[in-house]
Amino acid sequence: MQALWDWVWAxxxxxxxxxxxxxxxxxxxxxxxxWFRKKPxxxxxxxxxxxxxxxxxxKAYLDELDSRCEFLRLDxxxxxxxxxxxxLSLSHIYQDQHIRLAEREQEGREHALQKGEPLPLMQALAxxxxxxxxxxxxxxxxxxxxxxxxxxxxxxxxxxxxGNDLPPQFIRRPVVRLLxxxxxxxxxxQTAYRGLIWRAVAEEIEELVAVAFDxxxxxxxxxxEINAFVQQYIAQLxxxxxxxxxxxxxxxxxxxxxxxxxxxIEDFASTSPNTLLIVTGRPYAYERQEQKLTGFRQADLEPMxxxxxxxxxxxxxxxxxxxNGWTEQQAQTRADQLAEEIFARPYLPEMASTAMLLTLFIxxxxxxxxxxxxxxxxxxxxxxxxxxxxxxxxxxYRDNLDPAEQEGLLVLERSRDELLKALKSLAYKTYQDLAPxxxxxxxxxxxxxxxxxxxxxxxxxxxxxxxxxxxxxxxxFLQYRSALLVAGSEEESFxxxxxxxxxxxxxxxxxxxxxxxxxxEKLLKQNSDWWREVFxxxxxxxxxxxxxxxxxxxxxxxxxxxxxxxxxQRLLVxxxxxxxxxxVQDKLDEDVLYVNCHQFLQDGLISALTDTRLDxxxxxxxGRLLGELGDPRPGIxxxxxxxxxxxxxxxxxxxxAGTLQMGFTDEEAQQSWEKTSTSQHVVALPAxxxxxxxxxxxxxxxxxxxxxxxxERYWHSCxxxxxxxxxxxxxLSLLDDNPDLKKNYENWxxxxxxxxxxxxxxxxxxxxxxxxxVGVSWYEALAFCEWLNTTSVYQGxxxxxxxxxxxxxxxxxxxxLRYAWGEEADAVSGNYGDTKIGQTSAVxxxxxxxxxxLYDMTGNVWEWTSSQWGKKVGSPDFTYDQWAVQxxxxxxxxxHALRITRGGSWYDTTDFVxxxxxYWNPPGxxxxxxxxxxxxxx
Numbered sequence: 013m014q015a016l017w018d019w020v021w022a023x024x025x026x027x028x029x030x031x032x033x034x035x036x037x038x039x040x041x042x043x044x045x046x047w048f049r050k051k052p053x054x055x056x057x058x059x060x061x062x063x064x065x066x067x068x069x070x071k072a073y074l075d076e077l078d079s080r081c082e083f084l085r086l087d088x089x090x091x092x093x094x095x096x097x098x099x100l101s102l103s104h105i106y107q108d109q110h111i112r113l114a115e116r117e118q119e120g121r122e123h124a125l126q127k128g129e130p131l132p133l134m135q136a137l138a139x140x141x142x143x144x145x146x147x148x149x150x151x152x153x154x155x156x157x158x159x160x161x162x163x164x165x166x167x168x169x170x171x172x173x174x175g176n177d178l179p180p181q182f183i184r185r186p187v188v189r190l191l192x193x194x195x196x197x198x199x200x201x202q203t204a205y206r207g208l209i210w211r212a213v214a215e216e217i218e219e220l221v222a223v224a225f226d227x228x229x230x231x232x233x234x235x236x237e238i239n240a241f242v243q244q245y246i247a248q249l250x251x252x253x254x255x256x257x258x259x260x261x262x263x264x265x266x267x268x269x270x271x272x273x274x275x276x277i278e279d280f281a282s283t284s285p286n287t288l289l290i291v292t293g294r295p296y297a298y299e300r301q302e303q304k305l306t307g308f309r310q311a312d313l314e315p316m317x318x319x320x321x322x323x324x325x326x327x328x329x330x331x332x333x334x335x336n337g338w339t340e341q342q343a344q345t346r347a348d349q350l351a352e353e354i355f356a357r358p359y360l361p362e363m364a365s366t367a368m369l370l371t372l373f374i375x376x377x378x379x380x381x382x383x384x385x386x387x388x389x390x391x392x393x394x395x396x397x398x399x400x401x402x403x404x405x406x407x408x409y410r411d412n413l414d415p416a417e418q419e420g421l422l423v424l425e426r427s428r429d430e431l432l433k434a435l436k437s438l439a440y441k442t443y444q445d446l447a448p449x450x451x452x453x454x455x456x457x458x459x460x461x462x463x464x465x466x467x468x469x470x471x472x473x474x475x476x477x478x479x480x481x482x483x484x485x486x487x488x489f490l491q492y493r494s495a496l497l498v499a500g501s502e503e504e505s506f507x508x509x510x511x512x513x514x515x516x517x518x519x520x521x522x523x524x525x526x527x528x529x530x531x532x533e534k535l536l537k538q539n540s541d542w543w544r545e546v547f548x549x550x551x552x553x554x555x556x557x558x559x560x561x562x563x564x565x566x567x568x569x570x571x572x573x574x575x576x577x578x579x580x581q582r583l584l585v586x587x588x589x590x591x592x593x594x595x596v597q598d599k600l601d602e603d604v605l606y607v608n609c610h611q612f613l614q615d616g617l618i619s620a621l622t623d624t625r626l627d628x629x630x631x632x633x634x635g636r637l638l639g640e641l642g643d644p645r646p647g648i649x650x651x652x653x654x655x656x657x658x659x660x661x662x663x664x665x666x667x668x669a670g671t672l673q674m675g676f677t678d679e680e681a682q683q684s685w686e687k688t689s690t691s692q693h694v695v696a697l698p699a700x701x702x703x704x705x706x707x708x709x710x711x712x713x714x715x716x717x718x719x720x721x722x723x724e725r726y727w728h729s730c731x732x733x734x735x736x737x738x739x740x741x742x743x744l745s746l747l748d749d750n751p752d753l754k755k756n757y758e759n760w761x762x763x764x765x766x767x768x769x770x771x772x773x774x775x776x777x778x779x780x781x782x783x784x785x786v787g788v789s790w791y792e793a794l795a796f797c798e799w800l801n802t803t804s805v806y807q808g809x810x811x812x813x814x815x816x817x818x819x820x821x822x823x824x825x826x827x828x829l830r831y832a833w834g835e836e837a838d839a840v841s842g843n844y845g846d847t848k849i850g851q852t853s854a855v856x857x858x859x860x861x862x863x864x865x866l867y868d869m870t871g872n873v874w875e876w877t878s879s880q881w882g883k884k885v886g887s888p889d890f891t892y893d894q895w896a897v898q899x900x901x902x903x904x905x906x907x908h909a910l911r912i913t914r915g916g917s918w919y920d921t922t923d924f925v926x927x928x929x930x931y932w933n934p935p936g937x938x939x940x941x942x943x944x945x946x947x948x949x950x
Contacts, residue, residue, distance in 0.1 A: 152368025260293030420489025635854025700949030825863025
């Protein structure tokens with residue numbers, strides 16, 4: 013019975029299990045039938061999603077890529093700007109760089125093009141006759157900025173925003189940017205190189221889309237959901253895409269990574285002939301033949317020229333002005349001032365020729381860390397940028413780097429200060445060892461390369477680190493990654509990247525010595541020429557912490573000063589340079605210390621200005637410094653006290669009545685252009701007075717400050733002056749007989765920025781207070797006279813421009829001198845081409861003329877006269893053989909004519925600075941060698 017029961021129970025359980033199975037299957041079938049009977053609008057998505065449009069993925073990809081490319085990395089380059097909340101889009105700030113393309117391979121080698129100028133990068137791409145290109149550039153040359161800018165422009169073209177820079181054939185093309193350091197991080201000797209770049213492209217696209225969806229809080233991507241888009245986008249890239257591979261040098265040569273990557277790039281290029289492929293890297297990673305990519309064109313980024321640097325600064329300030337609340341004019345003024353400070357110093361233009369360091373200069377200036385007072389801060393920032401900040405983006409890819417680069421990053425993390433001390437010690441010791449013998453008076457300064465050998469570098473690196481690091485690896489890092497050191501001219505020799513870096517680091521080490529003041533004084537006594545820049549940087553660093561003590565140090569150095577000692581004269585010029593960088597002239601109200609220092613330097617510079625034992629360039633420096641510190645000589649700047657305070661202080665010389673044999677003799681006039689100053693004839697002149705010097709910038713500034721450019725009544729000397737002041741287009745009919753000159757003149761006029769100040773008014777090279785004013789037209793000179801005649805000093809005296817006969821008589825006297833100083837050319841008696849100053853100089857630097865004691869009648873600047881040349885360049889209407897007949901019309905101000913200029917300039921040869929030589933200029937000329945002086949009398 014029990015057995016029967018067990019059998020029944022077991023079969024019941026089996027039957028129940030069978031029924032459960034039937035019920036479960038039936039429920040599943042019923043559920044499936046009910047779901048698919050629903051209308052589409054009745055279906056509720058619960059566990060699956062509708063496939064997203066491919067365009068959604070494309071937009072997500074491009075938006076995320078654009079966000080990574082659009083903005084300038086100010087956090088790395090110029091942090092003080094970032095601290096002010098300024099973000100700059102490359103579309104607003106980017107300035108196209110120039111490249112020089114290499115020719116295609118010939119006999120297995122590439123060679124640089126010898127013909128033609130470098131091309132703007134975008135323009136070169138538009139003309140590129142190949143689909144594969146390598147762009148090389150040094151540290152901070154702008155490679156990555158270009159890649160990011162090009163990527164951003166292409167993405168913007170997808171949105172309908174096509175800028176002027178983007179070549180038409182690049183518009184709306186698919187684009188990918190790969191950072192090769194990311195690709196290299198995944199490479200090893202076993203990695204298959206075929207298809208490697210396409211795999212990296214696919215991974216990059218997937219990553220960017222995923223980040224974009226995550227940032228937008230969209231529904232997470234499902235496995236495989238993006239594959240269709242990636243495959244479609246890659247297909248488009250293969251048809252007409254652009255792939256940008258940035259940073260070949262950031263992939264290590266170790267473990268065959270860079271070699272493997274080169275194979276992968278060549279494989280990509282060979283299998284994707286329709287894809288434009290651009291690779292960037294530093295020269296050292298693409299130099300030897302075995303490093304080259306087969307079938308690739310090569311282009312090298314060129315250093316920026318002066319015009320490009322000026323344009324870069326102006327454009328930067330134009331874009332960045334709004335956060336500071338500047339007007340366009342204020343921003344342009346600020347840009348001009350920075351450019352002038354850069355080009356006024358021989359050590360800065362080379363640094364500014366790279367985009368990274370120029371951006372640093374601008375960023376510091378924008379944040380009110382300004383040159384020249386911020387010079388030490390500038391080098392602090394530049395060294396920090398090259399040594400450390402520029403490599404922050406490599407830390408996540410440390411394993412991808414060469415052992416040398418890994419070593420360098422590790423040393424920076426653990427022992428940055430010790431490494432910096434070692435570099436400072438290296439700079440100081442090598443600067444000492446390379447010092448030449450002091451030059452003698454009249455000898456030109458020698459430009460000695462600051463190079464040192466491998467053993468010297470390793471010796472200084474060994475001191476702080478001993479055996480704790482591989483010193484050759486660290487040297488490799490300093491040379492190829494940070495680029496603080498570069499190769500010298502000899503094998504196994506080195507130098508700092510810029511001479512001024514060497515000098516700054518030497519100054520920093522000198523200041524760390526226990527008795528650095530005594531040591532500095534000893535070095536200056538040994539050779540002040542050689543230690544000049546080190547000394548100036550040292551004083552500036554000292555003044556940043558102790559401004560008063562820095563001035564006391566300068567006074568201490570001059571405690572034995574005697575004008576009779578030429579060595580002390582040279583030291584005084586150097587000390588005055590340092591004092592100017594400390595702005596002592598602006599601190600006279602703060603402490604008597606500054607007053608005493610200022611007055612001492614003024615007196616000493618006046619002595620040095622005319623000390624013929626000094627070189628001409630040293631005297632010119634003394635004059636420039638005197639002008640910037642404040643020139644107290646009478647008749648040169650401004651009346652400082654009394655009833656006429658603030659008006660021009662003009663010194664006058666009385667010229668007695670007399671006769672002049674005017675012009676060249678026939679024997680002197682051998683060339684056709686000299687014959688316009690013949691034939692010699694007698695002119696009788698009444699007495700008059702002439703300004704002792706050409707009108708200076710300080711004197712002309714009184715006219716500007718008095719509203720001379722805004723007051724109409726000063727501009728009615730003639731109708732043409734009034735039309736010029738109103739902004740009317742220049743009448744160039746006076747140049748019709750010389751079409752080439754006319755065309756060049758039109759191009760020059762197109763660069764005119766304003767007629768409300770002299771052309772070069774804000775350029776430091778030309779606006780020194782005690783230098784002749786330049787860049788003033790004939791009309792501006794007339795307006796200055798009109799204004800001066802309304803002032804209380806000169807009312808009723810009828811100040812005016814000299815007639816050419818007056819000018820020549822004042823320069824030559826009755827004895828008919830060839831030059832204002834005598835009969836023979838003499839480069840130490842006036843500022844002209846042979847003097848080699850290369851610009852205007854302080855008035856009164858050279859001896860007074862022999863005739864009547866006037867200064868700078870020969871050279872310095874051409875001087876306007878009131879007299880007409882005529883209406884044709886090639887042949888004057890007013891000639892010497894018609895002198896008497898044309899007497900009444902010669903100085904008619906209302907006649908539209910070329911006007912005669914006299915005296916020659918700093919730019920001209922001896923032929924042009926002879927007192928009898930007459931020249932012409934259009935009345936609207938505003939050149940940097942053209943000024944004027946005044947007369948009054950009948």
